[in-house]
Amino acid sequence: MADITLDRRELIPALFPNPDEYLFITGLAGSAKDVCAHTGESDNVFSMGGAMGSAVTTALGAALSALDHQVACVTGDGELMMAIGSLATVASMAPANLSIICIDNGCHGETGGQWGHTSRLTDLAKMAEGAGIPNVMTISAGDQMADAKAFLEAGQGPRFLWARVMNTPPSKVARNWDLIQRRQIFKAGFEARKAG
Amino acid sequence: MSTSARDDWSRKIFDRLVAEGVELFGYVPDAGNKAIIEMAEESNATRPVLLTSEEEGIAICAGADLVGKRAVVCMQSSGVGNCPNFLALIEGAKFPLLMIVTMRGDYGEQNPWQYPMGQAVQPVLEAMGVRCIRVETEDDIEDALDAAIGGSFKGGQAIALILTQRFLGAKPFGGGAN
Numbered sequence: 001m002a003d004i005t006l007d008r009r010e011l012i013p014a015l016f017p018n019p020d021e022y023l024f025i026t027g028l029a030g031s032a033k034d035v036c037a038h039t040g041e042s043d044n045v046f047s048m049g050g051a052m053g054s055a056v057t058t059a060l061g062a063a064l065s066a067l068d069h070q071v072a073c074v075t076g077d078g079e080l081m082m083a084i085g086s087l088a089t090v091a092s093m094a095p096a097n098l099s100i101i102c103i104d105n106g107c108h109g110e111t112g113g114q115w116g117h118t119s120r121l122t123d124l125a126k127m128a129e130g131a132g133i134p135n136v137m138t139i140s141a142g143d144q145m146a147d148a149k150a151f152l153e154a155g156q157g158p159r160f161l162w163a164r165v166m167n168t169p170p171s172k173v174a175r176n177w178d179l180i181q182r183r184q185i186f187k188a189g190f191e192a193r194k195a196g
Numbered sequence: 197m198s199t200s201a202r203d204d205w206s207r208k209i210f211d212r213l214v215a216e217g218v219e220l221f222g223y224v225p226d227a228g229n230k231a232i233i234e235m236a237e238e239s240n241a242t243r244p245v246l247l248t249s250e251e252e253g254i255a256i257c258a259g260a261d262l263v264g265k266r267a268v269v270c271m272q273s274s275g276v277g278n279c280p281n282f283l284a285l286i287e288g289a290k291f292p293l294l295m296i297v298t299m300r301g302d303y304g305e306q307n308p309w310q311y312p313m314g315q316a317v318q319p320v321l322e323a324m325g326v327r328c329i330r331v332e333t334e335d336d337i338e339d340a341l342d343a344a345i346g347g348s349f350k351g352g353q354a355i356a357l358i359l360t361q362r363f364l365g366a367k368p369f370g371g372g373a374n
Contacts, residue, residue: 025259046262051285057252058285061259061267064220064243069263085248092246179289186262194264 004140008103008165012038012074014145015101015152015161020044023066023190025059027075028052029110030170031103035074037171043189046182047175053083056100060090063098063157066190070097072152077104077118084127087160091132096156100133105167113167128160140164197365205337206231209296209357212341213268214241216349218294220260220267221245222253228298228364229270250275254282258291266349270296274313276356280324286354287325293354294344295326302361317358326354331363 012034016022019038024045026032032047039045048055059073080102090098106119118124125138135158137151148161176182210232213221221236222245223229236244245267247253253269260267271279276297286293300307301314318328327347331340344357 023263025262048285050288051255051282053251054255054258054282054285057247057255058259058262060245060252061220061256061261062263063259064245064256065260065265065267066263083249083252086252088248089245089252093243179285183262183289183291187264190263 004164004166006140006142006144006163006165007168008034008105008163009037009168009171010142011103011145011163011165012171015149016072017149022070022072023062025055025062025071025073027055027079029076029079030105031055031074031076031079032175033170033173034103036175037173041173041176043185044193046186048079049175049177049179052079053086055079056083056086057089059098059100060086060093060095063095064093067097069193070099071095073098073100075100075102076109077102077106077116077124078108080124081117081122084131087128087131087133090158091134094134095158098157099152099159099161100128101152101161101163104162104164106164107167109167109170118164124162125160128162133158133160135159136162138162138164197363201334202364203231205334206235208337209341210235210239212345213294214239216266216345218266218268219243220256220265221270222247222256222267223270224250224253224272224275226270226272226298228272228359229296232270232296250278251282254279254286254293254295257293258285258289261291268294268296271298273297273299273301273317274310276317276320277313280320283321283324283326283354290352291354292348292352293326294348295321295354295356296359297356298359298364299361304361304365321356324354326356328356328358330358330360332360333363336363
């Protein structure tokens with residue numbers, strides 16, 4: 001196993017220097033914090049705070065319903081593993097406008113850092129390839145982030161980026177936990193985006 | 197129930213949903229939703245989405261709503277047991293939702309495996325904030341469809357249209373102690 005030197009707090013800003021170009025659906029905990037910190041939790045971000053496992057298929061529903069918009073699902077290894085079958089659902093539907101970014105710290109950071117399967121033998125790139133995702137990339141060092149950015153911008157989706165990061169804290173951010181409000185903000189933001 | 201009768205009410209459901217702008221039909225296959233999904237496959241206005249597990253369809257409905265579109269999810273009653281944690285997203289953020297649940301473990305069921313989840317469908321859904329509208333006879337279907345569509349897409353509620361085994365008939369799903 002290659003040494004992991006990638007700092008998660010640098011990842012999302014490096015991958016998405018212009019976050020307005022995407023609709024973001026994120027998992028809970030660290031992945032939500034990394035995206036919300038970078039975007040200021042803008043109106044193109046809907047982050048989970050529970051319903052663990054729902055990020056990929058929520059993003060799929062948005063991608064299949066907004067074909068003219070790029071959708072990025074940013075989630076953690078624990079959240080993704082809980083719904084690993086949804087990668088097959090994505091592969092069969094083959095949404096050209098969906099990218100899945102898994103920020104994998106190899107542990108359950110939110111609950112005390114208990115070990116996760118990817119810290120042992122589980123290979124998420126193989127699982128994504130095996131599910132039928134046509135474009136898969138793995139990174140584990142900071143100097144690979146530019147290539148990963150190019151990967152997300154090249155050709156058509158669906159894409160799966162396995163970003164193996166050090167087990168260091170996610171970005172610090174104060175999220176809006178009113179999810180009724182967050183749904184309304186996202187919907188209004190999308191309608192304005194579509195009109196603009 | 198004959199295949200032609202199933203095709204008739206399936207057509208009623210499908211056409212109404214299309215008229216309401218539903219584009220995505222998430223599903224895990226069941227004999228009871230077979231015709232609806234075939235219609236979703238054939239129509240240019242709709243796409244069926246084969247799910248690996250039923251809760252994925254709950255999330256797909258939420259994702260479609262976020263971008264101003266409509267989806268539904270079709271499943272057998274056993275699949276309701278996979279959904280509660282994702283229903284927290286629906287209830288928490290007040291997403292509208294329309295589930296179409298075809299029952300097993302209900303009226304006349306002969307497979308003992310189907311009873312525990314079948315009997316738990318309505319309590320589980322109601323515990324998670326989903327209102328259940330039951331179709332017991334063919335005479336119910338039009339009113340039930342109105343109520344389900346009105347409650348979800350217009351009233352903003354989470355609704356399950358429950359197609360009971362009394363309505364569907366137990367025999368076409370296997371018969372005998374299979």
